[in-house]
Amino acid sequence: MKRKFHRWLIDEEHADEKDAALYDYWVSSQGSSEDNVEMALQKIYEKAGDRSLTGYRSYWLKPLRYAAIIAVLISASVYITYYYTKKTYTQIATIENYVSPGQMRLIELPDGSKVQVNSGSLLLYPEKFVGNTRTVFLVGEANFKVKKNPEQPFIVRSSTMAVTALGTEFNISSYSDDEEITATLLEGKVKVVCGVEGKSYLLEPGQQVIYNKEMGASRLCTAELEDVTAWQRGELVFSSVTVEDMLVILQRRFDVHFHYRPGRFNEDKYNIRFSDKASFEEVLKVMKAVIGNFQYRIVGEECYIQ
Structure with missing residues (x-):
């Protein structure tokens, strides 16, 4: 869990979302503190499990955003501390x-x-x-x-x-x-x-x-x-989605990873509904029957589409 969340924090692909989240908490918080900024920076190294943040410095020091983030997973919680570059500091207990x-x-x-x-x-x-x-x-x-x-x-x-x-x-x-x-x-x-x-x-x-x-x-x-609430009941609903979209949804649902060549699928859209008891392989069998020209091979948590 800690490793996955740390990857999310340093992943530039989602930087805008993380900026927005942390900035929102800075704006909505009350009070400020200028204490222990250097200690906060040191905690980043210790708790994030890295000896240095040199490789990510351009991310952590984004102008008019924040200069440091502490990410510490404690059970289901992460405590994030960051300070605004205009010499205003705040500490927020945030549950992740x-x-x-x-x-x-x-x-x-x-x-x-x-x-x-x-x-x-x-x-x-x-x-x-x-x-x-x-x-x-x-x-x-x-x-x-x-x-x-x-x-x-x-x-x-x-x-x-x-x-x-x-x-x-x-x-x-x-x-x-x-x-x-x-x-x-x-x-x-x-x-x-x-x-x-x-x-x-x-x-x-x-x-x-x-x-x-x-x-x-x-x-x-x-x-x-x-259809919107089907996931809450454990059901799996594909509503006017392409095959590639289906695979993205299945990766989230079953914690698997698909391998297939780029451009393998066309843009045809499908509507398929599965009960909450449908297994991963049962879903693939139905997709094979409905889509056609859909061969798959499962190796552990990897699935290869031919």
Whole structure:
């Protein structure tokens, strides 16, 4: 767990998401401290398990962001300390819940809100909600049942979307390697803000907003709620997805790794539903029958597609 989270922290591919998460916590925190900055830097070396951060210096010292991050996994928690480069320092106790591929987890937040987190997802939230909002940060997919508090709106942030609610139930899918981010409202009412242009939507139950990260465009749709919430019941649903998209979903679901040559699959889209009892190989057998020209070989946690 510690090694995986450390890889996530230093991975430049997801740098913008991590910047946003840590910056949000800096903005929402109260109070500041200028104590023990050098000690904090030393803890980075000790706790992250590296002798030196030289190779990552350009990341840690991003202008107007933060100059140091301490990542210490204690059970399911990571304590992150960073300081702002304008000589203002803050220390925040932040809980990190990473759900491994093939797993799901139900989490109760400090305010009593409940979050069911899907496989291959990361949820960051403060040990205690302070300030005017209750802000959490999500990479992956989760279902939120928010405890009502009109005085302190609940905000879920991802790389390019923010969902604000007072008390409601909604689902967000925001995996780093997906082209689209989706927010779906099940009950209540939420406000969704997308992209740098800040286009906003007020959703009614059964509606969803889909934001395309590459195109920077969003759209409002009517959701198939049974499909959106299928993962919570352990079901596996492919809804108008390509074969490559299926393989990405299966990697998260079963903690496997696929090998296939680039351009192996066309852009045809499929709709397939599996029960919660379907095994990995059972899923592949159905895909082989439906797709055709789909040969596979499983070796441990590796799967080779011919």
